[in-house]
Amino acid sequence: MSSRSSVGTFGMLMSVLAALALTIMPLPAAIEDFRPDWVMMMLIYWAMVAPQKYSVGTAWLIGIVMDVAQGTMLGQHALTMCLIVFVTIRFHLQMRVFPLTQLTLTVMAMLSAYQFLLFWINGVAGVTAPATVYWGPVITGTLIWPALSMFMNGLRFRRG
Amino acid sequence: MVSQTSSNANAVRIPALGLRVAALMLLSILLMVYDNRNQQLDTVRRAIGAAVYPLQIVVDTPARIWGWLVDSSTSRNSLELENTRLKIQQRLTRAELQQLTALEAENARLRDLLEARDRISGDIRVAGIMSVDTNPFRHSIVLDVGSEDRVYDGQSVIDANGVVGQVLQTGLKTSQAILISDPDHALPVEVNRNGLRTIALGTGQFDQLDLPYLPNNADLEVGDVLVTSGLGGAFPPGYPVAVVSDVRRVPQQPFAEVKATPSAALNQVREVMLIWMDQPEAPESEANTDDGEVVEQP
Numbered sequence: 001m002s003s004r005s006s007v008g009t010f011g012m013l014m015s016v017l018a019a020l021a022l023t024i025m026p027l028p029a030a031i032e033d034f035r036p037d038w039v040m041m042m043l044i045y046w047a048m049v050a051p052q053k054y055s056v057g058t059a060w061l062i063g064i065v066m067d068v069a070q071g072t073m074l075g076q077h078a079l080t081m082c083l084i085v086f087v088t089i090r091f092h093l094q095m096r097v098f099p100l101t102q103l104t105l106t107v108m109a110m111l112s113a114y115q116f117l118l119f120w121i122n123g124v125a126g127v128t129a130p131a132t133v134y135w136g137p138v139i140t141g142t143l144i145w146p147a148l149s150m151f152m153n154g155l156r157f158r159r160g
Numbered sequence: 161m162v163s164q165t166s167s168n169a170n171a172v173r174i175p176a177l178g179l180r181v182a183a184l185m186l187l188s189i190l191l192m193v194y195d196n197r198n199q200q201l202d203t204v205r206r207a208i209g210a211a212v213y214p215l216q217i218v219v220d221t222p223a224r225i226w227g228w229l230v231d232s233s234t235s236r237n238s239l240e241l242e243n244t245r246l247k248i249q250q251r252l253t254r255a256e257l258q259q260l261t262a263l264e265a266e267n268a269r270l271r272d273l274l275e276a277r278d279r280i281s282g283d284i285r286v287a288g289i290m291s292v293d294t295n296p297f298r299h300s301i302v303l304d305v306g307s308e309d310r311v312y313d314g315q316s317v318i319d320a321n322g323v324v325g326q327v328l329q330t331g332l333k334t335s336q337a338i339l340i341s342d343p344d345h346a347l348p349v350e351v352n353r354n355g356l357r358t359i360a361l362g363t364g365q366f367d368q369l370d371l372p373y374l375p376n377n378a379d380l381e382v383g384d385v386l387v388t389s390g391l392g393g394a395f396p397p398g399y400p401v402a403v404v405s406d407v408r409r410v411p412q413q414p415f416a417e418v419k420a421t422p423s424a425a426l427n428q429v430r431e432v433m434l435i436w437m438d439q440p441e442a443p444e445s446e447a448n449t450d451d452g453e454v455v456e457q458p
Contacts, residue, residue: 017215024212025219026291029366029427056177060184068208071300071336074201075191082188086181122297125196
């Protein structure tokens with residue numbers, strides 16, 4: 001397992017930066033609501049394959065950067081990402097042996113939990129939004145996950 | 161959570177994972193409460209924002225390259241056509257401008273007679289939009305000017321057709337502006353035709369503003385132009401904001417349901433203008449706080 005997770009920190013950093021770029025990239029208003037949670041999915045992936053290296057601390061720091069990039073309250077994304085990554089690490093061994101469909105469903109549950117936590121924190125802080133805007137990213141995220149995880153696996157094994 | 165052992169606890173030894181999560185969560189909650197109560201974390205935001213700045217540039221590059229390609233591949237013919245058209249337009253504008261100088265002088269004279277204060281005659285500068293906020297319930301944009309360029313919090317942002325929004329936070333090289341269509345934004349306006357004052361609220365839709373505080377018998381018609389009243393102190397008076405698109409009077413309700421369409425193309429602009437007001441607002445508008453700018457930051 002150690003040889004598997006021996007991906008360079010550089011690769012991890014690049015993948016998260018790419019995810020962040022996809023997240024702040026301007027999109028037409030029509031598909032704006034369906035932008036997947038790239039950064040969260042990338043963090044779930046890395047927490048699953050290399051939990052010793054990229055743990056809750058990394059997730060928290062990246063969450064703070066997300067908060068600044070998206071102009072949300074400082075700590076909102078940090079808290080949410082940190083929690084989701086924690087859950088991923090708890091179950092990462094099961095998730096590694098899951099067949100792809102089951103893994104995708106698990107990721108869907110996590111993305112839903114992520115959006116729900118953001119929604120909840122917004123509600124507590126008094127930011128109102130129609131509840132429907134939270135569903136778009138979960139749907140697209142779930143659809144994209146198989147391709148994303150296979151793509152990342154391909155990159156990782158070629159390098160390692 | 162901390163003491164719970166599971167079957168895979170042996171496989172991965174991450175020391176005190178639960179404890180770390182708990183500590184980080186506590187830290188986040190403290191941060192959020194602090195950030196929400198008093199916006200004192202601007203320096204932190206600015207520092208991290210400066211680190212994200214190169215990424216924003218990179219992300220913005222394809223759009224810029226596309227714009228450049230479109231510009232440079234425009235055919236000579238259409239350029240000549242455009243040139244002629246622009247020349248004619250400029251001639252017309254010049255003629256109008258001459259009138260305007262005369263009018264301005266006349267206006268100044270009349271104002272002197274009325275002993276009224278000058279209207280705004282501030283500085284204006286063009287700013288580019290770097291990105292739109294990806295947060296679907298916050299309508300805001302990131303501009304490519306910051307405190308280096310004397311941008312200040314609360315500054316008015318307009319485009320060629322009307323008011324776009326106002327600056328919310330200034331970074332060193334970038335600044336964030338909130339649009340008038342943001343659900344948390346309220347703008348004091350008046351009807352250009354008769355001076356009726358009210359407040360225009362954002363709805364979260366780019367093409368619609370709400371005017372919920374108008375009584376059923378208010379003198380208002382579809383097609384009326386709303387301009388800034390300047391009473392909030394944040395916006396200079398007299399800039400077009402929106403055109404009334406729908407007036408519905410329900411006899412049982414105390415207020416009419418009025419919708420308006422913003423004059424500025426809020427989701428199409430790539431360049432906006434920032435206004436520097438020359439002098440602070442008059443004390444009389446300070447007293448009028450209930451009409452004031454109600455921008456709540458979540």
